[in-house]
Amino acid sequence: MGGDHGPKVVVEGxxxxxxxxxxxxxxxxxxxxxxxxxxxxxxxxxxxxxxxHASQFIQMDESPGLAIRGKPDSSIRVAFxxxxxxxxxxxxxPGNTGAIMAAGxxxxxxxxxxxxxxxxxxxxxxxxxxxxxxxxxxxxTGCQAFQLVQFALMGSQYACSALGIERPRIALxxxxxxxxxxxxxxRSAAMMLSEIEGLxxxxxxxGRDIARDVVDVVVCxxxxxxxxxxxxxxxxxxVIDSIKAAMExxxxxxxxLWLAKPVLRSVFKDKLDPSAYGGAPLLxxxxxxxxxxxxSKSRAVMNGIRVARKxxxxxxxxxxxTALGHLxxxxxxxDHDGGNGWSRVxxxxxxxxxxxxxxxxxxxxxxxxxx
Numbered sequence: 096m097g098g099d100h101g102p103k104v105v106v107e108g109x110x111x112x113x114x115x116x117x118x119x120x121x122x123x124x125x126x127x128x129x130x131x132x133x134x135x136x137x138x139x140x141x142x143x144x145x146x147x148h149a150s151q152f153i154q155m156d157e158s159p160g161l162a163i164r165g166k167p168d169s170s171i172r173v174a175f176x177x178x179x180x181x182x183x184x185x186x187x188x189p190g191n192t193g194a195i196m197a198a199g200x201x202x203x204x205x206x207x208x209x210x211x212x213x214x215x216x217x218x219x220x221x222x223x224x225x226x227x228x229x230x231x232x233x234x235x236t237g238c239q240a241f242q243l244v245q246f247a248l249m250g251s252q253y254a255c256s257a258l259g260i261e262r263p264r265i266a267l268x269x270x271x272x273x274x275x276x277x278x279x280x281x282r283s284a285a286m287m288l289s290e291i292e293g294l295x296x297x298x299x300x301x302g303r304d305i306a307r308d309v310v311d312v313v314v315c316x317x318x319x320x321x322x323x324x325x326x327x328x329x330x331x332x333x334v335i336d337s338i339k340a341a342m343e344x345x346x347x348x349x350x351x352l353w354l355a356k357p358v359l360r361s362v363f364k365d366k367l368d369p370s371a372y373g374g375a376p377l378l379x380x381x382x383x384x385x386x387x388x389x390x391s392k393s394r395a396v397m398n399g400i401r402v403a404r405k406x407x408x409x410x411x412x413x414x415x416x417t418a419l420g421h422l423x424x425x426x427x428x429x430d431h432d433g434g435n436g437w438s439r440v441x442x443x444x445x446x447x448x449x450x451x452x453x454x455x456x457x458x459x460x461x462x463x464x465x466x
Contacts, residue, residue, distance in 0.1 A: 096124040096152035096170045098189030099390045105189070106132040108396025110140050115397070118404055119143040121183055123174045124152060149173040152190075155389060159193030163201055171195055175202035178382045185383035185403035187374060189391040195384060196234055196377060203381035206412075208419055211235045212379030213246045214317070214386055215253055216324055220308050227305055228254050228263075228312045232375060233321035240283035243267065243314050245419070247288055247296070249378040250312035252418040256411045257376075257402075262295045263311035268319065269299035284314075374399030376406065383412060 096102055102124050109120040110133075122129050126148035133141050149170040153162040163172055171190055175198045177183040188195055196212060205212060213231035220227060228250045231238070238246075247265050254263035267285055269277040276299055277285070288296040300310050302323060315323070342348045374387040374395065383406045387399045406412065 096149070097154055097191055097194070098387070099155070100189075100392065102129055103132055104391060104393045105396055107393035108391075108400065109144050110136050111393060111397040112400040113143040114140050116401060116404070117143065118400055119145075120400060121145050121147050121174075121177060123147045123149050123177070124170045125149070147173065147177060153194040155191050157191065157194070159191060159197040162191075162194055163197045169194070169198075172198045172202065175199055175382060175384075179203055184407045185385060187385045187387065187396065187399045187403050189374075189387035189389055189396065189399075192233055192386055192389075195386055196380075199377060199380040199382060199384050205379050205381055206416055206419055209245055209249075209379040210242050211238065211245075212377045213249065214320075214375045215250055215378050216320075216375040218305050218313075218324075218327065220306055224308045225254075225258050225260055225311065227310060228258070229305060229320055229324065230312070230314060230378065231317035231320050232324045233317045234377065236316060236318040238280070238316040240280050240287060243280070243284040243316070244287045244291075245379070247284075247294070247312065247314045248291075248418055249415060250314060251294060252415050253376065253378060253411065254311050256409050256414045257405060258311075260311050264309070265294060265296045265312045265314065266298060266300040266304075266310045268302065268305075268313050268315035268323070270301070272299045272301060274298065374402055376402065376411075378415065383407065 098105065102122070105124075106122060106129060109122055112118040112120065120143070122133075122144060124146075126146055129146045133144065133146070149168050151166040151169040153159070153166060153169050153171060162169065166172070171186070171188055171194050174183070174186045174188065178186055179202050186195070186199070192214070199212065211231075212234060214234045215228050215230040216232040217226035218229050230246050230250045235242070247267075251263050251265055254260045265288065267277070267281055267288070269281055271277075274282075274285070281299075285296075285298065288294060297310065300313060304310055305313050305323065306327070374385040374391075377384040377386055383403055385399045385403045385406075387395050391399070
């Protein structure tokens, strides 16, 4: 109920997912409003869709924590409760990101050892290449080093399970590829990641590398990740607007665009349009949650539902649970402040090395400079 375009696009997206893929959905929200929208479709299109009434919804500008506690019958909280009760398998929503996070944690908790779930967005690469996983792309700000390490582990497992990448290349987003770049948190995270056996950590990448076939999982905090994501979306919009403007002033350009229309459509609609990827999973929550863009239209909602079903079919949650369990055994038990003994050991090492005038590569025996 809380997306920019209200329930209309959600209903249409659910109908499209049922019609094209046979996926059943429970639409949570105002019963009267949703049924009025559903009744516009033939019975055959809505046979796999049911409605669960929720008398409240959380708007985009509301405080997530206060809203979740103050609105117990909000559509997003009720949706998670349906998953918790075993009546649904996943939550898909274009609503308030913070509210989705808060409701997911409040109702289903997080995976063992996870301090903060992260949004994993897919960034398109060149022709034929598998998209890059960017996380966190908006759920958290002010992350500590061990949280970035957890993001890397979850992103690696997601790339394996959902994208079929056998040994994903993991990198931290920084202001340069040299081991001396980045801030203290980035350097501490790099040292932790370089110590994890079996993880294909390649060091640092810059913003221009995200859409190139040099990395599969890019890790950063949500403040940086969200800016990167929105900047890339804006760049695509700039290219589209520039093409349209050039076409308006030249018959030759119009003819050339007409000839190139099939190619441009496949590039911009199937590859560069965010709605083609549907939604981004909130990795680390105890239940499957797919966050669609707040301005999502029906196509994005439909593809978000498809992503949710893929998570269920591939048993991604269990695989994440197993992978994080292996990490937990190495890092120790998470303490009440959200830290852990392993991260503190490396942070002390980093601090001691800086006092001795060493760079990050020297502190870690050169293991960070792996690109």
